[in-house]
Amino acid sequence: METAMDAAGSATGTATAAAAKVALVGVHGFGTHHLRNLERLQSQGRVELVAVADPQPPAPGTVPPSAAVYPGLDDLLGATRDLDAIIVATPIQTHAPLALAALATDAELYLEKPPVASLADFARLRAAASASGHGVQVGFQSLGSHALKAIEGLLADGTIGTLEGISATGRWVRDRAYFKRSRWAGKRSINGVDVVDGVVTNPLAHAVATALRIAGARTTAELASVETELYRANDIESDDTSVVRIRTAAGLPITCALTICASDPAEPYVTLQGSAGTAVFHYTEDRLTVETTSGRTEETFGRDDLTENLLAHRATGVPLISSLVDSGAFMLVLEAVRTAPAPARIEPAHIRWEGDGDAAHPIVAGIEDALERAGRRHATFSELGLPWAVSTSTAFELPPS
Known part of the structure; x- marks a missing residue:
């Protein structure tokens, strides 16, 4: 029987040789899931978690020593360059401004569900994503099944x-x-x-x-x-x-x-x-x-992992699972x-x-x-x-x- 771990990445394309540089915004709540997943991918040499942002500092030992810690996304972006992906796992009402800030960079965006809190914000975000040319993956993990x-x-x-x-x-x-x-x-x-x-x-x-x-x-x-x-x-x-x-x-x-x-x-x-x-x-x-x-x-x-799929989209253009x-x-x-x-x-x-x-x-x-x-x-x-x-x-x- 095929397991989720065995299957992860099987339909996401071939990973690039260099580890993708990733930042995580929100390290508590569902952010802890992303920390565990990024730890798995980093152990495989596929990603490097270079920075995290959260007004509440991460618990000791939950973030790699090599990852810089910032109180907010603005601080992170002001000090961090050449990111391949930014993951936003924060309270719902913060999704729109953080996503728009992320799309102003050259990184792909992983945005936890629900993507934003109103249809008007969705229209603004969709327009920004289209203008940026970057992929936006929404965190409906079940769609990778x-x-x-x-x-x-x-x-x-x-x-x-x-x-x-x-x-x-x-x-x-x-x-x-x-x-x-x-x-x-x-x-x-x-x-x-x-x-x-x-x-x-x-x-x-x-x-x-x-x-x-x-x-x-x-x-x-x-x-x-x-x-x-x-x-x-x-x-x-x-x-x-x-x-x-x-x-x-x-x-x-x-x-x-x-x-x-x-x-x-x-x-x-x-x-x-x-x-x-x-x-x-x-x-x-x-x-x-x-x-x-x-x-x-x-x-x-x-099931395919949505983070891996997003990085494969950036590297080879494979379609996003949950765009x-x-x-x-x-x-x-x-x-x-x-x-x-x-x-x-x-x-x-x-x-x-x-x-x-x-x-x-x-x-x-x-x-x-x-x-x-x-x-x-x-x-x-x-x-x-x-x-x-x-x-x-x-x-x-x-x-x-």
Whole structure:
């Protein structure tokens, strides 16, 4: 069986002889993932982490002694030349200004998801990227999975018949400490600056992005409609339990039913609903299960590393796996969430709390069944008649193409 580590780089092109010079902005939170990955690539002689930037200094031993440490990107760029790539793994509301600053250099850009916090910022960033001529990779790591190519194949050969719909289901658990980890967690905005944190746009954003990619919806022109129905069980501004219902320009329905208030957490998955069977993709595990009248098969795939792919793009021009332009459809979903009414509060009578103190987390009554039904029927929570679903869906007015 091919593993992710074995497969990384197999479709990213041939690495150049000289180690690529990389800078990392944001060394905490998801930045720690990038530090580990860069350590792996540096041990192979493929990259050199020359500098990092973060207002909070890195923990001792987490950054190579040879890497310079700066409090911000401006300081880093003022002292560092000839970078091949800049990785930005910072709070959502900082993505736009940092990405624009990075694109003013000669480096390629890796920008964590969601790329920016508004469609207007996305348009500005896309224009800057086009003018710079540099690649921008967005950190939807699941899009590097080799299972996506297998899914393309089974759709092309009719293994599950005609594709009739796609659902994305996510049921995770996040406790009170999760929302105390930073001042932007659980916020829709801070001092008038868009943040758009929430289950759809941040923790389970990969579910949305993966479903869109499977549907062939990449750019803003490839969606026909987006509806949102947003709820919160936690004492936060953003949504933690939501349904997003999408229809592609080709007429395919996509329904994303997501929560971080589950009683029985599981790895999220995307279901392809065919006329002759189903395929279920657990994207965090690169695992694909196919069921038809002929039986059931399951296979686990490798995946390409997005950092390696970005560097190969710079060196040889191979296509980006998760380009900024191809995140346009996702950005329409984010904009629909951003402009929707504030999430409706789920009444305490429909919530059970488990744990104590900061380890406590809410569980929405009947949420697992609700998620499954919403995805299977392409229905919102209110359409299912759930007792806590007091809101109605909000249709997003798509901008002109």
